[in-house]
Amino acid sequence: MNDKRNAPIGVFDSGVGGLTVVLEMLKQLPEESFIYYADTAHVPYGPRDPEELRGFADRITEFLVKQGCKMIIIACNTSTSLSYDLLKQKYDLPLVGVIEPGVDKALEATANKKIGIFATQATVNSGVFQRMLKAKSPETEVTAQSCPLFVPYVEAGVISGQEIEKAVRLYYRPLQEKGVDSLILGCTHYPFLLPVISYVTGPGVQIINPARETVSRAAEILRELNIQAETGRQPEHNYFVSGNPEQFRKLGSMFLQQDIGKVEKNTLFMQDQDCQTY
Numbered sequence: 001m002n003d004k005r006n007a008p009i010g011v012f013d014s015g016v017g018g019l020t021v022v023l024e025m026l027k028q029l030p031e032e033s034f035i036y037y038a039d040t041a042h043v044p045y046g047p048r049d050p051e052e053l054r055g056f057a058d059r060i061t062e063f064l065v066k067q068g069c070k071m072i073i074i075a076c077n078t079s080t081s082l083s084y085d086l087l088k089q090k091y092d093l094p095l096v097g098v099i100e101p102g103v104d105k106a107l108e109a110t111a112n113k114k115i116g117i118f119a120t121q122a123t124v125n126s127g128v129f130q131r132m133l134k135a136k137s138p139e140t141e142v143t144a145q146s147c148p149l150f151v152p153y154v155e156a157g158v159i160s161g162q163e164i165e166k167a168v169r170l171y172y173r174p175l176q177e178k179g180v181d182s183l184i185l186g187c188t189h190y191p192f193l194l195p196v197i198s199y200v201t202g203p204g205v206q207i208i209n210p211a212r213e214t215v216s217r218a219a220e221i222l223r224e225l226n227i228q229a230e231t232g233r234q235p236e237h238n239y240f241v242s243g244n245p246e247q248f249r250k251l252g253s254m255f256l257q258q259d260i261g262k263v264e265k266n267t268l269f270m271q272d273q274d275c276q277t278y
Contacts (some may be wrong), residue, residue, distance in 0.1 A: 005041055005227050007060070009218070010064030010072040012057075014249065015043040018075030019255050023217035026256070032228070033235040035067050039265065040243030044151040045078040053122065057083035058090070059268045063176050063240075065091055070227050073237030074098065077186045077210070078120050090276035094225065096218045102184050102210030103132045103234030109155065109206040111138065114173035116205075117144040118197075119186030120151065123153050129186055140254040143178045146189070147171045150257040154189040160196055168193070168200045176201075184208045193257060239263045 009025070011018055015038050018173070022036060037060050037149045039045075057079045061072055071094040072087070073228065074080045074222045080237045088277055089093050106115050116262035117129045128134050175183065185191055185204050196208060222228040227233065242246045245263040252260045 004070055004176030006033070006229055006233060007068050007070040007227075008035045008232045008238070010035050010061070010067065011038070011071035011075050012037040012039070012060045012064065012072070012079070013076040013188055014038070014045040014078070015040050015151070015189070016251050016255060017151065017154060017187060017192075018151050019252060020188045020191040020209070020211040021073060021075040021214060023256060024211045025218075026190070028116045028215045028219055029222075029229075031231065031233055031235055032222075033237065035064060035069060035238045035240065037064060038239070038241045038243075038248055040155070040165050040248055042242065043155055044120065044148075045076065046122045046146070046148060046151065048122065050126070051076060054086055055081050055221065057087060061091055063266070063268050064095065068091070071218065071222065073098065073214065074215070075211070077188065078122045078126075081126040094218075094221050096214060096221065098188060098210045098214045099128055099186075100132060102186070102208050103129065103136065105210070105213045105219045106132065106182045106184050106208045107137050107140065109208060110140070112179065112181050113140045114178060114180045114182075115140055115142055116148070116172075116178070116180035116183045117186045117188055118147050118171060118183065119144060121146040121148060123186055129184065131198050141178065143175050143180060144186075145171050145174055147187070150193060150229065151189045154192050155251075157254060159192045162195045164193060165200060168196050170201055172197075175257065180205065182206045182208060185210065240266045242267045 084097045126142045245265045249263040
């Protein structure tokens with residue numbers, strides 16, 4: 001049991017966006033070890049073919065399971081929307097996505113039953129947020145807006161400035177016209193843009209960061225299954241990428257405001273796996 005309790009939690013995303021989930025893990029689950037996999041060779045996920053993205057999620061999850069992870073957090077809305085059911089059926093361990101926790105929080109927060117969603121094109125096209133919100137609250141009016149510029153900006157380390165504000169205003173306009181009072185950040189990259197998004201939307205709109213709710217849900221499951229890490233232990237944090245390790249190390253250290261240490265390159269997607277440490 002001790003081995004299971006002290007095993008790492010696997011976390012994956014297309015890039016640095018899932019570090020918003022890691023930030024919450026460091027706050028809410030400080031004794032838990034984790035292995036983070038960033039598929040930076042294929043970011044952004046939004047414009048890609050859904051079947052291709054399911055394949056990516058499957059390969060990454062298989063890798064994390066082989067590393068001995070006790071739980072997987074899909075820290076990517078696109079992967080959650082397209083792959084959650086597939087992964088749930090295939091792998092026998094607790095699996096937490098980022099969509100339902102954000103939906104539940106938005107329904108709790110809204111006063112006028114008008115909820116907006118910022119997400120990638122793939123997530124918007126999947127309709128997963130719209131379906132889940134309607135299933136839980138049929139009278140709720142949902143407006144989903146794809147934001148294709150956001151992920152490339154964040155992956156480049158650009159999270160403020162006039163270009164960001166211009167993009168936010170462009171994407172927010174249709175939601176503003178619908179009178180939304182709650183806005184789900186339906187991509188884990190987007191909370192890094194929260195100061196600009198909050199400035200544009202103003203105080204009348206509650207912005208839902210699903211990362212916070214996702215980690216709370218994960219903590220509940222760990223307690224229910226009695227597999228939370230032992231008190232007082234020193235956790236280990238390991239990072240893998242499919243793309244440029246040095247770029248990820250720089251951005252990761254900036255976003256987490258601490259040196260994340262070595263980052264290992266492991267493509268998973270090539271027959272001859274390329275492993276490097278930076």
